[in-house]
Amino acid sequence: xxxxxxxxxxxxxxxxxxxxxxxxxxxxxxxxxxxxxxxxxxxxxxxxxxxxxxxxxxxxxxxxxxxxxxxxxxxxxxxxxxxxxxxxxxxxxxxxxxxxxxxxxxxxxxxxxxxxxxxxxxxxxxxxxxxxxxxxxxxxxxxxxxxxxxxxxxxxxxxxxxxxxxxxxxxxxxxxxxxxxxxxxxxxxxxxxxxxxxxxxxxxxxxxxxxxxxxxxxxxxxxxxxxxxxxxxxxxxxxxxxxxxxxxxxxxxxxxxxxxxxxxxxxxxxxxxxxxxxxxxxxxxxxxxxxxxxxxxxxxxxxxx
Amino acid sequence: xxxxxxxxxxxxxxxxxxxxxxxxxxxxxxxxxxxxxxxxxxxxxxxxxxxxxxxxxxxxxxxxxxxxxxxxxxxxxxxxxxxxxxxxxxxxxxxxxxxxxxxxxxxxxxxxxxxxxxxxxxxxxxxxxxxxxxxxxxxxxxxxxxxxxxxxxxxxxxxxxxxxxxxxxxxxxxxxxxxxxxxxxxxxxxxxxxxxxxxxxxxxxxxxxxxxxxxxxxxxxxxxxxxxxxxxxxxxxxxxxxxxxxxxxxxxxxxxxxxxxxxxxxxxxxxxxxxxxxxxxxxxxxxxxxxxxxxxxxxxxxxxx
Numbered sequence: 060x061x062x063x064x065x066x067x068x069x070x071x072x073x074x075x076x077x078x079x080x081x082x083x084x085x086x087x088x089x090x091x092x093x094x095x096x097x098x099x100x101x102x103x104x105x106x107x108x109x110x111x112x113x114x115x116x117x118x119x120x121x122x123x124x125x126x127x128x129x130x131x132x133x134x135x136x137x138x139x140x141x142x143x144x145x146x147x148x149x150x151x152x153x154x155x156x157x158x159x160x161x162x163x164x165x166x167x168x169x170x171x172x173x174x175x176x177x178x179x180x181x182x183x184x185x186x187x188x189x190x191x192x193x194x195x196x197x198x199x200x201x202x203x204x205x206x207x208x209x210x211x212x213x214x215x216x217x218x219x220x221x222x223x224x225x226x227x228x229x230x231x232x233x234x235x236x237x238x239x240x241x242x243x244x245x246x247x248x249x250x251x252x253x254x255x256x257x258x259x260x261x262x263x264x265x266x267x268x269x270x271x272x273x274x275x276x277x278x279x280x281x282x283x284x285x286x287x288x289x290x291x292x293x294x295x296x297x298x299x300x301x302x303x304x305x306x307x308x309x310x311x312x313x314x315x316x317x318x319x320x321x322x323x324x325x326x327x328x329x330x331x332x333x334x335x336x337x338x339x340x341x342x343x344x345x346x347x348x349x350x351x352x353x354x355x356x357x358x359x360x361x362x363x364x
Numbered sequence: 365x366x367x368x369x370x371x372x373x374x375x376x377x378x379x380x381x382x383x384x385x386x387x388x389x390x391x392x393x394x395x396x397x398x399x400x401x402x403x404x405x406x407x408x409x410x411x412x413x414x415x416x417x418x419x420x421x422x423x424x425x426x427x428x429x430x431x432x433x434x435x436x437x438x439x440x441x442x443x444x445x446x447x448x449x450x451x452x453x454x455x456x457x458x459x460x461x462x463x464x465x466x467x468x469x470x471x472x473x474x475x476x477x478x479x480x481x482x483x484x485x486x487x488x489x490x491x492x493x494x495x496x497x498x499x500x501x502x503x504x505x506x507x508x509x510x511x512x513x514x515x516x517x518x519x520x521x522x523x524x525x526x527x528x529x530x531x532x533x534x535x536x537x538x539x540x541x542x543x544x545x546x547x548x549x550x551x552x553x554x555x556x557x558x559x560x561x562x563x564x565x566x567x568x569x570x571x572x573x574x575x576x577x578x579x580x581x582x583x584x585x586x587x588x589x590x591x592x593x594x595x596x597x598x599x600x601x602x603x604x605x606x607x608x609x610x611x612x613x614x615x616x617x618x619x620x621x622x623x624x625x626x627x628x629x630x631x632x633x634x635x636x637x638x639x640x641x642x643x644x645x646x647x648x649x650x651x652x653x654x655x656x657x658x659x660x661x662x663x664x665x666x667x668x669x
Contacts, residue, residue: 171587175576176567178583178590212579228583229575230547237542242535262481267572268610270534270603271480274517278483278533282476285483298575305573 063087066118067354069347070104070129071184072097076347079116084355088116096133104135109159119160124358126167126350127184130155140171140181146222147190151360167357170223175309180228185214188321188346191353193221195344199319205312206319208346209299209326211236215306225310231302239291244276248288255289256329259296260336266305272297299333315339322346368392371423372659374652375434376489377402381652384421389660393421401438409440414464424465429663431472431655432489435460445476445486451527452495456665472662475528480614485533490519493626493651496658498526500649504624510617511624513651514604514631516541520611530615536607544596549581553593560594561634564601565641571610577602604638620644627651 061081068077073095079087092115094107113119130138138155154165167187174180185208192206193199200221208214211232217225238244250256262275276294279285285293307314317340320327327343334341366386373382378400384392397420399412418424435443443460459470472492479485490513497511498504505526513519516537522530543549555561567580581599584590590598612619622645625632632648639646 174580174583174587176563176580176584177588178580179587180579180583181587213575227576228579229573230578230582231575233547234575234578237546241542241546242538258481265572266574267570268534268607268614269571269574270518270536270539270607271532271611271614273535273539274485274533275479275481275483277535278479278485279481282479282484282486283482302573302575306576309573309576 060085060087063116063118063121065355065358066113066116066121066123067351067358068112068123068125068129069127069184069187069350069354070125070134071095071127075112076350077112077116078351079118079121080351080355084352086351090115096128096131099133104129105157105159108135113160120162122163122358122362123159124154124165124167124354124361126187126354126357130166130169130183134166136166138166138168140169143170143172143226144219144222144224145170145186147193147356147360149222150186150190151357154357154361163362165358165361167354170226172223172225174227180226182214182226182228184350185216186223187353187357188349189216189218189223189353190356191349191351192319192321192344193218194352194356195349204319205307205316206321207330209320209322209330213302215310217310217312227306227309229302229306231298235295235298238273238294244273244290244294246287246290248291250291250295252289252292255285255292256296256332257336259293259298260300260333262293263297263300263304266301269301272301295329296333299329300336303330303333303337303339317341319344321349365390365392368421368423368426370660370663371418371421371426371428372656372663373417373428373430373434374432374489374492374655374659375430375439376400376432380417381655382417382421383656384423384426385656385660389657391656395420401433401436404438409434410462410464413440418465425467427468427663427667428464429459429470429472429659429666431492431659431662435471435474435488439471441471443471443473445474448475448477448531449524449527449529450475450491452498452661452665454527455491455495456662459662459666468667470663470666472659475531477528477530479532485531487519487531487533489655490521491528492658492662493654494521494523494528494658495661496654496656497624497626497649498523499657499661500654509624510612510621511626512635514625514627514635518607520615520617522615522617532611532614534607534611536603540600540603543578543599549578549595549599551592551595553596555596555600557594557597560590560597561601561637562641564598564603565605565638567598568602568605568609571606574606577606600634601638604634605641608635608638608642608644622646624649626654
């Protein structure tokens with residue numbers, strides 16, 4: 060492990076994760092901050108970065124590269140979206156410049172594509188993980204790959220020859236949250252019952268008529284005597300099952316293609332189970348590791364300019 | 365208009381509507397109460413009925429017939445569900461008996477059928493509206509009819525020869541409420557923009573991949589410059605459009621059958637517009653009028669026993 064040469068940050072809506080890396084990309088230090096952009100006052104991102112993030116990682120004066128919602132209008136500065144197809148060269152070419160303690164600081168742009176219903180679809184942060192996953196698996200830099208990034212706003216992404224060519228966002232995580240907190244399905248129980256999760260998967264059908272399938276989460280408790288504590292697990296299976304059945308088709312996939320799951324490992328495991336139940340092959344990669352690799356790759360490409 | 369002979373109540377989750385009727389079923393008096401069962405303390409329904417409802421309608425001592433959630437475990441007494449197929453004779457045969465000021469008081473049972481995913485589906489209140497609609501349109505007492513009752517938990521009902529044979533519940537109204545109040549789509553604007561409603565209908569597709577289609581409600585504002593105040597209208601169109609496209613198929617319908625909309629006239633008008641956009645014929649009947657007619661029919665059949 061060498062001397063710190065770069066500060067890399069995945070700065071999202073709810074959290075900021077920062078690493079210092081040596082010049083070969085090895086991690087020197089790591090720290091998480093409760094500084095997600097949704098918690099910031101307008102205009103204070105740069106100030107907090109200089110006052111808290113750089114000093115805590117002994118990175119004052121080091122070059123820094125940042126991805127995620129920090130590049131949105133809620134963050135530090137708007138890093139305009141790159142249009143699809145977008146890969147490492149395209150994103151490295153349009154890093155947005157800011158400055159902190161006189162150091163080189165760049166923010167990775169998000170990616171935009173033509174979405175459903177005539178409105179563009181967008182991502183911020185997931186593109187960096189995808190580039191990092193490719194950088195760690197050079198055999199994936201060619202050919203056609205389907206990547207799923209589960210989360211509040213899950214992404215299904217078609218990657219061809221190292222470039223993001225098309226994607227679609229599904230509000231699966233947000234549906235789970237609002238239904239679990241605010242609807243007739245509300246519950247404070249953990250979503251950790253595997254049998255109920257599988258029951259939810261089986262009730263997802265082909266992902267059509269979700270509003271009716273959701274009612275089964277109520278009916279199985281009031282009409283079929285299932286334990287109310289299993290509702291979150293059932294709901295998780297139902298929503299994820301409906302997503303994996305129907306959403307890939309919206310970007311022209313058959314839904315049978317093998318899937319690369321990229322994200323938080325626990326959530327990826329739920330998606331893997333849902334894909335397994337449909338006989339769809341998948342492999343999983345840790346999103347945080349991928350984000351770090353992507354930031355390093357973008358720095359190496361972008362800093363040469 | 366004759367002398368009051370019967371007290372009829374549609375007593376649901378949020379409201380109680382009461383009418384006195386003469387012996388031919390004509391309305392003598394009407395009053396609404398803020399006494400929905402969700403607002404009651406356990407066990408107090410009967411007491412409030414005697415103390416407030418009967419006296420306010422000068423109906424102390426008159427026979428009374430009640431439908432809706434008052435027959436659930438949140439209400440006065442549990443009126444056990446009647447299984448499908450269920451029509452006027454079947455429901456009139458199993459009215460649940462309670463007593464108030466020594467008068468004959470009966471509660472209409474709900475209806476149950478085999479639902480999705482192995483759990484029973486249930487209704488309470490809608491069955492009375494359906495019987496009332498049939499009693500007002502004797503030509504509908506024969507043949508096969510599709511009835512849609514929009515609402516928080518919308519019902520699609522197949523009626524054959526005057527009996528409810530099969531139905532399915534869709535949480536469309538509840539999804540609208542939780543998303544409008546608690547999600548990234550939240551808004552206090554009214555859902556009264558017809559162009560945005562139609563845009564939502566067009567974005568509903570065939571009712572599959574709803575979690576992804578919902579994200580277009582966000583993307584059209586942040587990515588395509590549509591006014592945020594139009595989000596509730598768009599969301600209403602999207603959810604209703606997805607329901608009418610996919611839910612009827614779950615009970616073995618083609619989705620092309622003409623539909624009888626029975627319910628609150630403003631909400632029925634939204635569904636009518638969604639059905640029109642798919643080229644599906646519909647006719648609308650006022651749910652309150654139908655409830656009253658259904659209560660009167662059930663009284664006439666049930667009181668003879």
